[in-house]
Amino acid sequence: MRRLVFGDESRFSAFIGAYLGVLTLPNAFGLDGELLIHVGVGRTAGMYGARHLGDARALFLFRSERELDYRHRDVPRQKELLRDAFGGCDRWLDELDRTPAFYFDSITQLRMDTWSPQARVAVAHRRRPRLPPHGQAQRRAETGTTYNRYTSGDHTQSPLPRPPRRTDDS
Numbered sequence: 001m002r003r004l005v006f007g008d009e010s011r012f013s014a015f016i017g018a019y020l021g022v023l024t025l026p027n028a029f030g031l032d033g034e035l036l037i038h039v040g041v042g043r044t045a046g047m048y049g050a051r052h053l054g055d056a057r058a059l060f061l062f063r064s065e066r067e068l069d070y071r072h073r074d075v076p077r078q079k080e081l082l083r084d085a086f087g088g089c090d091r092w093l094d095e096l097d098r099t100p101a102f103y104f105d106s107i108t109q110l111r112m113d114t115w116s117p118q119a120r121v122a123v124a125h126r127r128r129p130r131l132p133p134h135g136q137a138q139r140r141a142e143t144g145t146t147y148n149r150y151t152s153g154d155h156t157q158s159p160l161p162r163p164p165r166r167t168d169d170s
Contacts, residue, residue, distance in 0.1 A: 006112075009110075012110050012111055012112050013108045013109070013110055013111075014108065014109045014110075014111060015067045015106055015108055016107055016108065016109050017063055017064060017065070017107075018061060018062065018063050018064065018106070018107040019061070019062055019064060019068065019081070019085070019104070019105070019106050019107065020059065020060070020061055020103075020104070020105060020106075020107055021059070021060040021078070021082045021102075021103065021104045022057055022058070022059045022060075022101075022102070022103040022104075023057070023058050023092075023095060023096060023099040023101065023102045023103075024055050024056070024057060024095075024099050024100055024101040024102075025047070025055065025056055025057075025058050025092060025095040025099060026055055026056065026095070027049040027053075027054075027055050027056040028056075029047070029049070029056070030049070031047065031048055031049030031050075031056055032049055032050060032051050033049075033050055033051075034048065034049065035047070035048040036048070038089070042062060042063040043060070043061065043062040043063065043085060043086065044060070044061045044062075045058065045059070045060050045061075045086060045089050045092065046058070046059050047059075047092065058092045058095070060082055060085070060086055060089075061107075062085040062086070064085075067106065068081055068106070070104075075102060075104075078102075078104035079096045079097075079102070079104075081104070082096065082104060083096070
């Protein structure tokens with residue numbers, strides 16, 4: 001949908017030097033509202049679980065000096081890149097071949113003068129499946145589209161009230 005509306009995304013995207021991978025795996029540690037995390041130089045791996053999930057999620061963040069060569073639909077290549085970046089996390093990476101859900105993408109900044117020339121883009125965009133962290137960007141895009149629709153191109157004023165400032169530490 002984005003390509004139909006905006007054209008080639010490379011005109012708007014700027015690689016910021018990192019990648020994210022997320023996969024579903026068995027909750028072998030019985031995590032419930034907890035996060036196990038390993039932080040290394042240029043990479044971070046974590047696993048979290050929640051009662052409503054029934055399983056766990058492993059997330060992998062890593063830096064890269066250059067954009068990596070892979071295609072959006074080439075899942076085997078994406079898994080290979082994740083294994084290359086995270087040698088030593090074998091127990092979690094062993095699940096790559098069995099995971100029912102996998103997400104991999106560059107962390108990219110989109111720079112656009114406006115999110116949408118028309119409000120209907122938010123409705124069409126909403127039909128896409130929510131994938132981590134894609135759902136986050138999707139909500140921001142919908143909010144940006146709504147914001148653009150209400151401000152008629154004036155991005156200096158918001159139609160939404162500011163949230164109250166917190167005055168305590170709670």
